[in-house]
Amino acid sequence: MITVLKPGVASEQIDNLVEWFEKQGLRVHISEGEYNTIIGLIGDTTKIDVELLQVIDIVESVKRISEPFKNANRKFHPEDSVIEIGDIKIGNGNFAMIAGPCSVESEEQILEVATKVKTYGAHMLRGGAFKPRTSPYDFQGMRGEGIDLLLKAKEKTGMPIVTEIMDASHIPLFEDVDVIQVGARNMQNFELLKELGKLDKPILLKRGLANNIKEWLMSAEYIMAGGNEKVILCERGIRTYEEYTRNTLDLSAVPMIKQLSHLPVIVDPSHATGIAKLVKPMALAAVAAGADGLMIEVHNNPAKALCDGAQSLNPEQFKDVAEKVAKIRQVI
Ligand code: PEP
Ligand code: MN
Numbered sequence: 550m551i552t553v554l555k556p557g558v559a560s561e562q563i564d565n566l567v568e569w570f571e572k573q574g575l576r577v578h579i580s581e582g583e584y585n586t587i588i589g590l591i592g593d594t595t596k597i598d599v600e601l602l603q604v605i606d607i608v609e610s611v612k613r614i615s616e617p618f619k620n621a622n623r624k625f626h627p628e629d630s631v632i633e634i635g636d637i638k639i640g641n642g643n644f645a646m647i648a649g650p651c652s653v654e655s656e657e658q659i660l661e662v663a664t665k666v667k668t669y670g671a672h673m674l675r676g677g678a679f680k681p682r683t684s685p686y687d688f689q690g691m692r693g694e695g696i697d698l699l700l701k702a703k704e705k706t707g708m709p710i711v712t713e714i715m716d717a718s719h720i721p722l723f724e725d726v727d728v729i730q731v732g733a734r735n736m737q738n739f740e741l742l743k744e745l746g747k748l749d750k751p752i753l754l755k756r757g758l759a760n761n762i763k764e765w766l767m768s769a770e771y772i773m774a775g776g777n778e779k780v781i782l783c784e785r786g787i788r789t790y791e792e793y794t795r796n797t798l799d800l801s802a803v804p805m806i807k808q809l810s811h812l813p814v815i816v817d818p819s820h821a822t823g824i825a826k827l828v829k830p831m832a833l834a835a836v837a838a839g840a841d842g843l844m845i846e847v848h849n850n851p852a853k854a855l856c857d858g859a860q861s862l863n864p865e866q867f868k869d870v871a872e873k874v875a876k877i878r879q880v881i
Contacts, residue, residue: 746775
């Protein structure tokens with residue numbers, strides 16, 4: 550349920566109303582907009598007498614929210630959320646390019662890729678240290694050592710780093726990581742989401758391989774319900790019956806999310822297609838569809854990559870994508 554207050558209400562009056570809601574056992578989320586303040590209510594609102602609430606002099610309107618996601622709902626927070634990572638902002642017209650290899654493989658590799666993608670227009674560096682591989686016999690990532698190398702690359706380039714977590718027990722290793730990624734395979738690892746909800750750190754939440762938008766937003770809700778509102782959604786393709794591409798990029802999810810939620814949404818055209826040649830057209834389409842950013846896999850030598858080489862761009866191909874993205878952004 551949301552209670553929209555009339556413009557210019559004194560903070561004391563808001564406090565009194567909030568106190569009253571809390572006494573009814575409800576959790577309160579306040580969103581201060583340009584004109585109105587919106588009080589979002591979470592919990593059992595059935596005992597609230599809507600007609601009574603509506604006649605309070607400071608109240609403009611009261612609406613019940615039918616969707617199960619509340620904190621992530623645009624009705625709770627009509628303005629776009631902006632997530633800040635150092636000097637970088639994502640959302641509400643702020644666009645960010647995240648680039649880097651699927652996996653951190655060595656110091657030379659990550660430093661070379663980081664330096665190049667930064668020169669070519671990336672704002673943040675990605676790189677997997679803990680890798681969710683289908684086969685236990687494939688390269689599993691450099692783990693803690695991989696995070697240390699990402700931090701070295703951050704020191705060298707100044708770029709914030711994004712890397713994936715697979716288990717809540719690893720959280721201490723991520724202390725200096727700027728953005729923690731929750732991969733597609735862990736989108737519904739609810740215990741992990743709850744732990745990430747206790748942090749004060751941006752979380753990049755990828756869409757699950759076979760999850761719909763409502764389930765994805767409910768996973769964001771898990772993180773936000775714990776108090777961490779810094780969630781960035783990432784569309785990375787879903788599994789369909791199509792076999793020529795690794796996944797099917799659901800670009801309609803971008804404008805749909807914008808309608809349903811205030812959270813920023815970025816697109817990963819690398820995992821969405823699995824094919825390097827398809828990354829550029831899908832990246833440009835994502836920007837045209839209104840994405841707040843892109844996450845693109847870039848390797849210094851894709852043919853030799855230990856993971857996801859077929860979908861990785863080389864740094865020069867990334868430069869071309871970044872230039873074309875800038876042009877599309879000018880148009881829209
Ligand atoms: C990744 O970003 O390297 C990754 C494993 O992505 P996803 O979880 O989308 O498959
Ligand atoms: Mn990958």
